[in-house]
Amino acid sequence: DTAVSQTPKYLVTQMGNDKSIKCEQNLGHDTMYWYKQDSKKFLKIMFSYNNKELIINETVPNRFSPKSPDKAHLNLHINSLELGDSAVYFCASSQDLDSGAEKLFFGSGTQLSVL
């Protein structure tokens, strides 16, 4: 069973289009994330949700809108796609631990190419 699954794996689209990436985790985790890995290979957090509540919202254009219908799902909708949005988008989840560090479980990534 795949722990964190995201679809699609590849997404090729034209500038100006609107697209969505879906993510689901079957680990029973409380927290889900979206990370972006750009062409320079930096992996940066975009959003974090805990039990459907937005916790972290880094400096991300408001064309990006996350939606968490339940704690097992965190989808990412992107409006008016731009060339600079081309990257690999990783979904991740973790279990809140009072003792500290949260191990991130990553999905396999979605390679977004905007033409």
Next chain:
Amino acid sequence: QKEVEQNSGPLSVPEGAIASLNCTYSDRVSQSFFWYRQYSGKSPELIMSIYSNGDKEDGRFTAQLNKASQYVSLLIRDSQPSDSATYLCAPAVGNTPLVFGKGTRLSVIA
């Protein structure tokens, strides 16, 4: 601006040798530090976490942390070809890494 610096490599070591990977970070409030391994075209997976100054060992891996110097390293003993991957350093404020380093590409030569 949070910065995480790593030598991009490639770092080539012979099989059985010790690989030493280094990372410096600019955010003095970082409390937790993580090393993730990422095979080409795959997602990152956690290798080590460390929170206190000093060394932490787990099997062939040892993480070293020096908060005063804002420096964290990862040693891999008895390197194997299967260790060939990119290693990402991730400091975290609280428990969530906000930004990872670009990673050091390690190549273990059989």
